[in-house]
Every structure is written in C-alpha cells, then in structure tokens.
Amino acid sequence: MFDVKDSDFFDIEDETFATIVEKDIVFTGNIKMRKPVMVRGNINGKIETESDVVIDSCAVVNADINAARVLVRGKVRGDVYGENLVYVTASGALDGDVTTKKVVLEPGSEFSGKCVMLKNESK
Numbered sequence: 001m002f003d004v005k006d007s008d009f010f011d012i013e014d015e016t017f018a019t020i021v022e023k024d025i026v027f028t029g030n031i032k033m034r035k036p037v038m039v040r041g042n043i044n045g046k047i048e049t050e051s052d053v054v055i056d057s058c059a060v061v062n063a064d065i066n067a068a069r070v071l072v073r074g075k076v077r078g079d080v081y082g083e084n085l086v087y088v089t090a091s092g093a094l095d096g097d098v099t100t101k102k103v104v105l106e107p108g109s110e111f112s113g114k115c116v117m118l119k120n121e122s123k
Contacts, residue, residue, distance in 0.1 A: 033050075088103075
C-alpha cells in the first residue's frame with residue numbers, strides 16, 4: 001500500500017467541521033468560508049474555503065471547488081483546485097479539471113478531465 005502524508009485528512013471528526021451540509025439539504029449558490037466544510041447533501045454553485053472540503057459518499061456536487069485540500073468520496077461535477085491535495089477515493093467520481101500539487105486517484109475511482117500539477121516552490 002502507498003503512504004499519503006496527508007492521511008490525517010481521513011481521521012477528521014464531524015466536530016472538526018465548521019459547516020456540514022447534511023443529506024437532506026439541497027443548496028444552490030456560493031459557499032465561501034475559511035474553515036473546513038463537509039458536504040453530505042447536494043450543492044449547485046461554488047465552494048471556496050481556505051481549509052479542507054470533504055465530499056462525503058452520499059453527496060452530489062455540481063460546483064467548482066477551491067480549497068487547501070479536497071477529499072472526494074461522492075460525486076463532483078466541476079473544476080477542482082486543491083492547493084495541496086486532491087484525493088478521490090474508490091467510491092468517488094470527479095468530472096472536471098483538477099489543479100493541485102498532489103493528486104491521488106484510488107483504484108475504482110472515476111475521473112474525467114485534465115489534471116495540472118503545481119510545482120512545489122523551494123525556498
């Protein structure tokens with residue numbers, strides 16, 4: 001098995017998230033915040049945060065996403081910018097372009113789009 005340095009991303013508890021869009025919520029519009037957000041429902045629009053975004057396995061997102069790290073367990077249609085990491089699990093599907101420093105596509109995941117890898121800047 002391979003090692004991902006950002007494995008703490010998978011250990012995040014619900015209490016860590018400033019906002020959780022639950023399964024019974026359908027939201028259309030733009031979400032902009034500084035803290036982590038978990039999506040379990042449906043979002044149409046745009047998601048921006050300076051922190052993490054987790055798209056849970058039951059979520060359907062038709063939105064561009066801009067975040068530090070993005071974890072996709074559900075379905076996303078839109079372009080994804082993850083400053084440090086975009087991770088698509090085996091249950092995840094991503095239809096859109098990805099821009100990030102590090103991308104992980106687990107076996108069984110679905111990805112349709114192009115990927116642009118950002119270079120790490122050395123000091």
